[in-house]
Amino acid sequence: MSRTELAGGVVEGTITVDGVEVRYFDSVADHFATGESSRHPLVLVHGTGGSTRAHYGYLFPLLAGRQRVVAVDFAPPVPTQGPLTLEHLERQVVAVLDAVLPDRPVTLVGYSLGAVVAAAVAARHPQTVRNLVLVAGWMKTDAHQELRNKVWQRLREERSQALGDYMAFCAFSGPFLVASQALGDSSPALTAFEPNAFTDVQMKLNRTIDISGLVPSIAATTLVIGCTHDQMVPKWHSKALFASIPDARYTEITSGHAVVIERPAQLVQIIDQFTDAPSRDAAGDIVATARP
Structure with a gap:
């Protein structure tokens, strides 16, 4: 495990998982630990072909002003271990959680394929993932x-x-x-x-996604965010997640799938409001958002 301090106090680190180096970024400033905030650390998981920089470059510094933020960059599996699986990516997220935030409850945020990974991690690690945000995610790949x-x-x-x-x-x-x-x-x-x-192996993995058996067991307080004009993961997938998670509420952003580029400020606002008070809206609520 290695750590290097970047500008602004952000730390870039790596950890070995399944024989590959997985990179992560950590804002380090821990408001929760100092009593400045009741928020759990926020952990960001990017989507297909992305990275912290590509998908969360705008969101990371803004969210880090309110709570500690850690972001994971997926790494490809060792070739001799066969094709990429969802479990590979889950293990990478869990390993970073264990190394950087040991025994700490977190709010896990996943975007696109990252939302699939985050949902699976939340289902299998309920003591760690207390709150969950799923942005443009899905349960089962359809036709x-x-x-x-x-x-x-x-x-x-x-x-x-x-x-x-x-x-x-x-x-x-x-x-x-x-x-x-x-x-x-x-x-x-x-x-x-x-x-x-x-990217190629992630796209191949996308064709086989089916976590429909896991999702109903998610215990985390959850916010599901759909994108009105999404053609990659149409919003009916987000609504299916909302319907399947016991403690979920739903909201929508007027955007295509690339909401992290189209409407990052609105996405930051929605995540910030949720992490401030995850149970402000009751399970089953459809949360209105400001019209663009």
């Missing part, structure tokens, strides 16, 4: 997702120049793309994502 994944795979195999456009079309909402075009912004946000071999 709609399989078709999108199949088109992505075909374009990837053909090394098609259309892959970037297809990914932007699927990730962002129509209103966001129209506004970006009107502003003359074909923008880094639309073109920065470059798939690699690890």
